[in-house]
Amino acid sequence: MTIQVSPSPLPNSSAASLTATLLDRDAYLTELLNRVTVSKSEGWLQEVRDRAANWVRHSVLPTTRDEEWRFTDLSALRQVKFNVETRHGASLQLDILPEAANSRLVFVNGTYVPELSAIAGLPNGVVVSNLDAASQLGVQKYLAQAEGALDVFTALNTAGINDVAVVWVPKNVVVETPIHLVFIAAGEEPIISQPRCLVVAESGSQVSLVEEYRNRRGAENAEGVYFTNAVTEIWIEDNAQVNHTRVEWDSREGFHVGKTAVTQGRFSRYTCNAISLGGRVARHNLEILQTGEQTETTLNGLTVIGGNQLADTHSAIALNYPYGTSRQLHKTIVGDRAHAVFNGKVFVPKLAQLTDAAQLNRNLLLSSKARVDTKPQLEITADNVKCAHGATVSQLEDDEIFYLQSRGIDEESARNLLVHAFAAEIINQVPVPSLCEKLTQTVNSYQSITND
Template sequence: MSIQVSPSAIPNSDAVSLVSSLLDRDAYLTQLLNQVAVSQADGLEELRQQAANWVRHSTIPTTREEEWRFTDLSDLRGVEFRKAQPVDNVAALNITSLTDNRLVFVNGVYAPELSAVNLPDGIVVGNLTGLAVAGDRIHKYLAQAEGALEVFTALNTAGLTDAAVVWVGKNVVVDTPIHLLFISVAGETATISQPRCLVVAETGSQVTLVEEYTNHRDTEGAEGNSYFTNAVTEVWVGENAAVNHTRVEREDAEAFHVGKTAVNQARYSRYTCNAFTLGAKLSRHNLEILQTGEQTETTLNGLAMISGKQVADTHSAIALNYPYGKSEQLHKCIVGDRAHAVFNGKVFVPKPAQLTDAAQLNRNLLLSSKARVDTKPQLEITADNVKCAHGATVSQLEDDEIFYLQSRGIDEHAARNLLINGFAAEIINKVPLASLRDILLNTVTSFKSLTND
């Protein structure tokens, strides 16, 4: 997108100010762009410049926009973020590794001291700047997914310096899960970091990934400081390939988290995403699936568990453009205190996508009379030979269920926890990694927001 203005068409005194206003429509967004701007010769200059130009023509979304009408970014705009700086003593950080193969990034910077990779031939795992495979192979996919011009995605691309890269070769099956860990270290001022992931699974390959976002407080003075994680992940699933992807967001209570997961599925491919939203003051996950060939399988499972005054927003879009596609989506929210959950799931089935089988369900459990959920499952179908269904439920813990458990000798508090655990376990049990399942189940068990008015 470009806007051209002829200076001769306007008075000289107004030329500079008018052009400036057209290029920088949102002063706050421009300030963020200036913080993350990068100037280095690495072959990505044109890509970054195009993204930066788009950001300068854009604005921070408001509740007047349909896609953001339930999620107010006023609190985000009220914080002046500075670019997160590299951490001096990275090796001193205590991390919990879920697997033997991991890539660790701290404030968006690759941390080789904390990373460990021991994988068979045919798979390349590393950071963008350190891989010999970089160049045309990676640049063919990097920032090429649909939705690249969404404002936060473009902001990430404008500041792109490094990325976690997982490249699985043709017909390679990786049995060991790969852990991509992104740690935000809050400092003495509010900071912004922009993690990036690129996953390419070539024809006939299979891989399991765990993408995790967490935090570490650097100093006592950092307590209470906000930080902003603006993350983008691109997944390219080749013909007859399979990717099992688990995404866990458990940021600090004062954090802001905006994440994009953009997935391209070639014909006969299989993609599964298990997404968990557990932390952050405000979190938003945009999950976008584009079918680029027939007979794909897409499975989306999600769990948001929030309390206090947290806001958790999940927006998903599945574009089934070819015949014989199959998609299943189950998203659950557990909402306590004054927290606010949002779900908007779209499934597009145009006329060429005959014999599509798509199902979508959003289930919500409110633990407080002041908890809130806004849900909007959507099907847009123009094909005439399909099997599609969608629905949503909003409920509270039933008194008769609690009474039944109490009649079996279980006290009221334990009964409530048991029902909450059962509600969440349906999603957690789909996670392929046992150690992560245990962590998530313990998180549910320790959830304290029980009908707090």
């Protein structure tokens, strides 16, 4: 979805004025909406849900005829009837990061699970909790207010908001400990879960986040058909800093659509390390909106897929003010018959003079049947900027493999070593050592993706 100035969610009166013939245009989408709808309540949150539900009822699921989805076919999703499950069983496998052992929120099927969470030792004033505990913070100013609220999957998530992971860092507070947000899909039958996350970093603050999506049996388990529709809104106020690591390792049978909407104030700094390893179909929309001058944005991405997986990354950076800096490096490793998609947009309007933006997508194909579609884009109307973009698609070099073999390394180990080196450039940017080690082990264990 293009991040440009878009209309705010329609008020009830405007949505009601749409023609009746457009209501419930997509029967499958309407069924999903009916299943995720929560019980009516009073107050601002219900108004937010109702506005989003009205929009969903006048929308349709995207198809390959839509430009932004032309490489991502959701027909397999339509074949599955999903239910909603808010309970969880006792057979959950939870991987605890030592660095965040006491700063962890766990949500199962979108519902907060306090017995699996642990919050202690954070600086005074820092709030890491679910929506109920954070209701006095004024979250209504931020929740569902980011650009892109009219995206159909974002609106579906908003219409079914049941709980929210809230991270709120007060002015000038530095949080040394990374905060671990774990979202688990658990159910014996196909389920839909809609995790929601809200992060507010007030002016001068600093925080590091790890956002993790997986199934109930652990990150490397391939079982389970489910649909995760996740939305994360991050508000970074003036001179604040957020380091955000997002890891998606759903089951190989699962469906994942994620939105990360980031709003950056002046002099703010945002870093995202987005790792995608799982899912039959996985889509991540990363949207950055600059609301003040001299921001710094760093986007690191890694996709590793095999089998029949499809992984799609769409990013959009709107640099609307002067002196903005952005750096993006997205890598994909594609094996077997898998299909990777990258579409990255950088918008530099006339007001954004002296912008410095660079974007690079590098793709490594490990099989003759592997496929990648890449489309880096710059849209520039400013006349005093430094911007560059590019993309590469390659295979492992025979000369490099031969060189390693000449040093006594067998061919399979040589190939794995080269794949590891390709991925390490991104993994090493993750600021949590235990997670770096785990990601390295996971990438190294993907032996099947090297098969032709």
